[in-house]
Every structure is written in C-alpha cells, then in structure tokens.
Amino acid sequence: MHLKALVLCCICCLASLSGFAQEATFTQQYANRLYDNPAFAGLNHSWSITAAHRNQWPALNGAFITNQLAGDYRLPDQKSAFSALLQQDKAGIGGLQKLQAALAYAYHTRLTDNWDMAAGLQASITSLRVNYDNLVFGDQLADNGMVAVTSAEANNFSPAHYVSFALGGLAFTDQFWVGVTAANLNKPAYGFGQNTKLPVRLTANVGYKFYARSYETQGRQFELSFSPTVSYLKQQNFSRAAIGLYTIFTPLSLGLVYKGVPLAGKANQDQVLGVIAGLQLEQFKIGFSHDVGLQGFSKQAGGANEISLTFERLNLNNLFRSRLGSKYNRNIVCPAF
Numbered sequence: 001m002h003l004k005a006l007v008l009c010c011i012c013c014l015a016s017l018s019g020f021a022q023e024a025t026f027t028q029q030y031a032n033r034l035y036d037n038p039a040f041a042g043l044n045h046s047w048s049i050t051a052a053h054r055n056q057w058p059a060l061n062g063a064f065i066t067n068q069l070a071g072d073y074r075l076p077d078q079k080s081a082f083s084a085l086l087q088q089d090k091a092g093i094g095g096l097q098k099l100q101a102a103l104a105y106a107y108h109t110r111l112t113d114n115w116d117m118a119a120g121l122q123a124s125i126t127s128l129r130v131n132y133d134n135l136v137f138g139d140q141l142a143d144n145g146m147v148a149v150t151s152a153e154a155n156n157f158s159p160a161h162y163v164s165f166a167l168g169g170l171a172f173t174d175q176f177w178v179g180v181t182a183a184n185l186n187k188p189a190y191g192f193g194q195n196t197k198l199p200v201r202l203t204a205n206v207g208y209k210f211y212a213r214s215y216e217t218q219g220r221q222f223e224l225s226f227s228p229t230v231s232y233l234k235q236q237n238f239s240r241a242a243i244g245l246y247t248i249f250t251p252l253s254l255g256l257v258y259k260g261v262p263l264a265g266k267a268n269q270d271q272v273l274g275v276i277a278g279l280q281l282e283q284f285k286i287g288f289s290h291d292v293g294l295q296g297f298s299k300q301a302g303g304a305n306e307i308s309l310t311f312e313r314l315n316l317n318n319l320f321r322s323r324l325g326s327k328y329n330r331n332i333v334c335p336a337f
Contacts, residue, residue, distance in 0.1 A: 052068040251280045252277075
C-alpha cells in the first residue's frame with residue numbers, strides 16, 4: 001500500500017473511534033440546540049448568537065477539537081424563524097479537518113391551548129480535507145534527528161465536499177418537551193478516493209420540568225426547578241442512550257448527564273458522566289461542562305471539556321410567559337445548557 005494512503009487510512013480509523021462517522025456530539029446539547037435540532041430556531045428569543053468549543057479526549061497527543069458558531073432570528077410577530085451554523089472539526093494529530101456550513105428554516109405554531117409544535121429543515125454543505133502540515137513521512141527523517149521540510153510523497157488527496165439535509169420536530173407544553181431529528185436524510189457520499197455513504201443519524205430527546213418554586217419580582221423571573229431528561233442517538237450500527245438531571249436556581253444551572261446507559265447488546269460501550277455548570281443572565285449565558293470517562297476508551301483518553309457562550313435578545317412582550325402562553329408560541333422550558 002502507498003505510504004501516504006496507509007497513513008490516511010490510520011487517520012480515518014482513529015477518527016471513527018468517536019462512533020459518530022466523524023460527526024460531533026455535545027454534552028451541552030441544549031446550548032447547541034441549533035446543531036441538534038433545526039426546529040429550535042427562534043424559540044424563547046428574537047435572535048441569538050452562540051459560540052461553543054469542545055475538546056474531546058485531551059489525554060491523546062492531538063485531541064479532537066470542535067468549534068461552532070451559530071445564530072438564529074425570528075421574524076417579528078411571525079411564526080417563522082431562520083438559523084445559520086458554522087462548525088469546524090479537527091480529528092486528532094493526523095490533521096483530518098471538517099468544515100460545515102448550514103442554513104435552516106423553522107416554523108412554530110399553537111396546536112391546542114396546552115400544546116405547541118415546531119418543525120425545521122436544514123441544508124448544509126461540508127468540506128473534508130487532510131492537513132499535511134501535521135504529518136511526517138519516512139523520507140523526511142534524517143540520521144541526525146533532523147526533519148526535512150518537504151516529502152517526496154505527492155499530496156494529491158483533494159478536499160471532499162458533500163451536501164446533506166436534516167429534518168427536526170418539537171412538541172411541547174409549559175412543562176414538557178419532546179424532539180426528534182433525522183440528519184443526513186440524503187445519505188451523502190464522502191471520502192478520499194473511495195466514497196462512503198454517510199448514514200442517517202436519528203436523535204430523540206424528551207424532558208419534563210418540575211417547579212419547586214417560581215415567582216416574579218421587579219420584572220425578573222426566579223425559579224427553583226428540576227428537569228429529568230432522556231436522549232437517544234442511533235446512526236447505522238451505533239446507538240447510545242443518555243439520562244440527565246438539570247437544576248435551575250436562578251441564575252445558576254447545574255446538570256448531570258450519564259451517557260452510555262447500557263442497552264441490549266451494548267453493555268461494553270463507552271460510559272461517560274457529564275457535569276454541567278452554567279450562569280444565565282437576561283441576555284447572556286455561559287456554560288462549562290466536563291466529561292468523566294467511566295468505562296471504555298473515554299476513560300483512558302480523558303473525557304472532554306466544553307464551553308459555550310450565548311448572547312440573545314429577548315422579546316420583552318413575551319418574556320417569562322411560557323406558563324401563560326402567547327399569540328404565536330409559548331416558550332419551551334428545556335435547559336439552557
């Protein structure tokens with residue numbers, strides 16, 4: 001086998017250890033809700049901008065890095081919203097890089113006095129490339145320990161591009177929510193030289209908020225609440241379930257997420273405990289999370305660290321009316337992080 005092809009094959013195999021066909025997943029899934037489900041666009045605010053950074057498996061010599069910038073905008077006094085997303089993934093020291101840009105449209109409406117729904121459609125274009133600057137080939141190594149700048153290996157693997165589509169839906173009340181997303185609906189082909197079809201990724205999440213205490217004073221809402229959640233992800237032969245518990249004691253948010261709940265035939269999969277802490281102000285949110293590997297590869301590789309920053313403009317006419325309702329839609333009560 002050609003030396004460079006062998007190295008590239010090793011890179012791709014290492015990237016596939018994440019089990020998501022080189023697709024990132026976030027511990028703070030609700031801070032990155034536009035990536036998780038395009039139907040979230042425009043809910044709870046007029047517009048928002050979120051920046052997120054994830055460092056996965058930091059114990060490796062070359063961690064898996066994900067950077068994301070996302071924003072959404074709800075048309076004034078309308079049921080429509082739009083969102084945009086830009087995400088970069090760097091897979092290990094080998095230099096496999098992915099850049100994704102996406103646009104989405106979401107529609108919200110009231111179903112009954114108690115139920116609302118939202119649906120979203122997202123289209124994205126993705127580029128995959130190898131950064132050869134991080135690779136050292138055999139002919140670059142000298143007997144004196146020096147490393148030559150160039151290699152005789154021809155860097156002829158051109159970047160790969162593909163277009164994919166995702167469809168998401170939400171149904172929610174003033175205390176309950178359930179969401180489903182199907183990504184890669186067109187099963188796009190990707191790869192270098194030999195293409196592979198990217199399988200459909202199915203994601204589902206559900207949760208319920210219990211209010212221990214909730215009141216409003218001087219135009220500000222305060223609450224003590226607890227929200228148990230369940231999520232499930234399936235992509236081809238991979239599946240993973242997670243359970244979480246979030247607590248809000250205004251303005252603080254705390255969360256525990258146990259990823260890798262043993263399923264039938266999946267007892268030996270990775271098991272990770274995510275710890276989340278967040279601060280919610282009126283127009284600013286900051287969250288930090290740390291994944292502790294309990295079993296499997298994540299235990300040796302160091303888990304993951306994640307941080308998110310959100311700026312949003314709230315609609316003051318509908319602020320804190322999730323339990324009262326509004327003309328166009330009520331607020332969804334899922335966690336902020």
